[in-house]
Amino acid sequence: MHGGRRLARRLGVGALAALVLAVGAGIPVYVLPATDPVPEHADAVLVLGPPTRARTELGRDLVEAGVADTLVISVWASDLAAAPGENDVVACDEPDMDVICFTADPGTTQGEARALADDARADHWGSVVVITQTPHIARARLLLGRCFDGELSMVSSGEPYTFGDWAYEYVYQTGAFVKALADPAC
Template structure:
């Protein structure tokens, strides 16, 4: 009898897990991204070194925007130091968001966009973060946000971590304003 209960519990847990993964697949694994278009700026959100910095630089070099803003919440990063002090034919602006979260990045975006009269910004982040970043930044600024990602190759363990992490971040964001 006990064995049957354990088996049912395991099957029930597995079924719920499959449902959660399937339901959140379009949110974290295949989020809506946008084709690049000319914009007032490109905003590269902070995070793991997954190709987003290079994508932001490539988009600017291709002429999609005259400036790239890099969120730089790191104590020290050789990559960010090189980017923030490199010589580019477009403007590079590095900032430390406050707080050091997507919310802080949204606040900085809104502040600069209002001051400069921006209407469209390309946002670069990584795949599991796109949907949540769209939600959070949209709470901070009502301009047009186009999202791009470098489509990183993540392990199953990393995908599982990001499902949990991004879900917790979404839950927190629902209760916060910008």
């Protein structure tokens, strides 16, 4: 009987050690990813979806500050179908700035990366400021960098997270990273 308890204890300690290692390994990737300073000028500011209030407001602020002339926002199809004024988060109809709203196909970061590459080729962009949530920065940099040859400046929207949000993001982003590493295409 003592052997069974000893085995259970070892398994428990091993599982706890594995969890601590996984969380520790994720800190520099999800919690403290490498971000970039906002450049003085870029060709566009890209807000990755979903277009939360924090992301779209930061995007608007950067364009209004003269960092770029164009604000690009990845939106859901339902955002584009909303009547004017119905969705106060998405800024597709800003009267005083050049705004491009698009729905990625597929509706993933990889789809957003492909859309960025298409817009960059069409408009001759060489530099883009990218706004997303902190846990998404490293993976977004990887995927966007595969499709866009220009300079990416990755900026966090600074959205707050609860413990539950962080737990979800660790699991989600890890799975998405595995998928991204398994498929190296743009």
